[in-house]
Amino acid sequence: MVPDDTIVAVSTASGRGAIAITRMSGPRAHEIARRCLSAWPAGPRLASLSEVRDPRTGETVDRAIVTTFVRPQSFTGEDLVEISGHGGVLSPAAVAALLIREGARQAEPGEFTRRAVLNGKLDLLQAEGIASIVDARTEAARRGALHNVDGGVSRQIGMLRGAILDLEALLAYDIDFPEEDDGPIGRDRVERALAEVQHHLADLMASVRLGEMVREGAVVVLAGRPNAGKSSLFNALLGLERAIVHETPGTTRDAIEAVIEAGRWPLRLVDTAGLRESSDEIERTGVEISQRYLAGAHVVLVCGASEDELRATSDAVHTVTAAPQVRVRTKADLVGEPGAIAAPAAIAVSALRRDGLVDLVGAIEQTLDEAYGSLDPELPLLTRARHQAALTNAAAELALFAELQGTNAVPATIAAVHLRSASQALEALVGSIDVEDVLSRVFSTFCVGK
Numbered sequence: 001m002v003p004d005d006t007i008v009a010v011s012t013a014s015g016r017g018a019i020a021i022t023r024m025s026g027p028r029a030h031e032i033a034r035r036c037l038s039a040w041p042a043g044p045r046l047a048s049l050s051e052v053r054d055p056r057t058g059e060t061v062d063r064a065i066v067t068t069f070v071r072p073q074s075f076t077g078e079d080l081v082e083i084s085g086h087g088g089v090l091s092p093a094a095v096a097a098l099l100i101r102e103g104a105r106q107a108e109p110g111e112f113t114r115r116a117v118l119n120g121k122l123d124l125l126q127a128e129g130i131a132s133i134v135d136a137r138t139e140a141a142r143r144g145a146l147h148n149v150d151g152g153v154s155r156q157i158g159m160l161r162g163a164i165l166d167l168e169a170l171l172a173y174d175i176d177f178p179e180e181d182d183g184p185i186g187r188d189r190v191e192r193a194l195a196e197v198q199h200h201l202a203d204l205m206a207s208v209r210l211g212e213m214v215r216e217g218a219v220v221v222l223a224g225r226p227n228a229g230k231s232s233l234f235n236a237l238l239g240l241e242r243a244i245v246h247e248t249p250g251t252t253r254d255a256i257e258a259v260i261e262a263g264r265w266p267l268r269l270v271d272t273a274g275l276r277e278s279s280d281e282i283e284r285t286g287v288e289i290s291q292r293y294l295a296g297a298h299v300v301l302v303c304g305a306s307e308d309e310l311r312a313t314s315d316a317v318h319t320v321t322a323a324p325q326v327r328v329r330t331k332a333d334l335v336g337e338p339g340a341i342a343a344p345a346a347i348a349v350s351a352l353r354r355d356g357l358v359d360l361v362g363a364i365e366q367t368l369d370e371a372y373g374s375l376d377p378e379l380p381l382l383t384r385a386r387h388q389a390a391l392t393n394a395a396a397e398l399a400l401f402a403e404l405q406g407t408n409a410v411p412a413t414i415a416a417v418h419l420r421s422a423s424q425a426l427e428a429l430v431g432s433i434d435v436e437d438v439l440s441r442v443f444s445t446f447c448v449g450k
């Protein structure tokens with residue numbers, strides 16, 4: 001299963017840049033590199049300036065800082081060499097081509113990380129975390145991915161899996177020693193332990209729902225009649241101090257999007273074309289795009305300069321989506337002018353004077369927290385379809401176990417099969433599969449030394 005060939009790739013992004021790192025990993029990495037380098041570092045993890053030379057012609061290909069790593073103390077767990085040469089496109093390509101000609105193979109995408117997993121340097125969740133850091137488009141996603149890489153998420157899954165194994169051990173004890181002095185393990189004890197496991201699993205599954213919001217930003221749609229002040233508010237929010245604004249591709253003529261990160265939640269603001277007066281007209285093709293965006297909204301900012309306007313827009317939005325609403329009384333600087341009525345249940349903002357914007361972000365975050373669960377930086381972010389499938393699978397198996405255990409219709413050994421499946425689903429999630437685990441637990445937790 002562990003590969004025996006040596007791979008090489010330029011690990012930095014292609015394009016103009018000061019430095020490019022060419023990385024080579026595998027059993028022949030040191031031997032190949034030695035032939036192509038004029039100087040060899042004094043020891044592993046010590047940098048050395050060296051010429052990269054074609055051993056056949058003696059031609060200098062590049063000058064580079066070289067660092068070596070000796071297995072298993074490397075990222076991949078294999079012998080590894082990093083050559084930090086000049087950047088650009090041609091120079092690193094020439095270095096890589098030389099190493100390939102001398103016996104290495106061009107690495108597949110993700111192959112270094114794959115080897116790290118195969119060699120037990122990383123588990124699957126950590127490996128995915130690395131990919132997620134590289135792909136992160138929001139600060140929250142980047143922080144969450146870092147938490148994956150440092151093993152925090154794996155530990156939480158590990159604890160849950162441990163609780164299932166404990167439950168299994170509890171049953172195994174009951175099966176093997178039903179006549180013990182203490183009597184069989186109480187049914188209520190099993191049920192309590194099961195309920196706790198199910199509760200933790202439900203928490204993790206809730207984080208799957210949050211995953212997309214963290215990765216892409218919670219969808220915040222600005223709704224209101226034409227002239228309500230939506231576009232002005234949109235621009236004012238983009239200009240918030242501290243806000244990191246990402247340009248979002250896929251901008252249409254009917255809606256403009258931008259992701260801002262002014263607080264805990266990344267917010268994907270959508271400025272739509274105005275809603276028309278009657279809900280009848282909302283159905284018409286002219287505002288279809290607004291409607292589609294509304295249907296996908298996590299929060300709707302109901303914008304209006306008067307109480308009447310706010311009420312009308314709120315009602316219209318309700319016909320399209322059940323998403324929570326934050327009422328925003330726009331143009332608050334006009335208070336006192338005819339027609340501008342105070343609306344107590346709304347956040348007053350003035351795009352013109354840039355008033356109330358921070359309060360508005362606070363209100364949006366509070367609404368998101370209440371509707372979707374608080375965005376805790378320590379929250380395990382299980383954002384991939386694979387995670388969702390594994391957790392759903394584990395939950396289904398636990399439910400089956402609960403059902404069988406409850407009816408008493410089948411022996412505990414049969415019911416326990418579902419516990420095993422649940423725990424295997426979690427093992428697959430982390431990528432650590434160890435069948436001996438339950439055995440050692442049975443004997444360690446119960447000290448069965450007879």
Ligand SMILES: Nc1nc2c(ncn2[C@@H]2O[C@H](COP(=O)(O)OP(=O)(O)O)[C@@H](O)[C@H]2O)c(=O)[nH]1
Pocket residue numbers: 224225226227228229230231232233274330331332333334349350351352353
């Ligand atoms: N006094 C004042 N006028 C505003 C404010 N926000 C928007 N407006 C004005 O209201 C009109 C409509 O604004 P706009 O943002 O285009 O509304 P939209 O149609 O809902 O996107 C424009 O003339 C803006 O200058 C505000 O905070 N104060």
Ligand SMILES: [Mg+2]
Pocket residue numbers: 230231232272
């Ligand atoms: Mg507008």
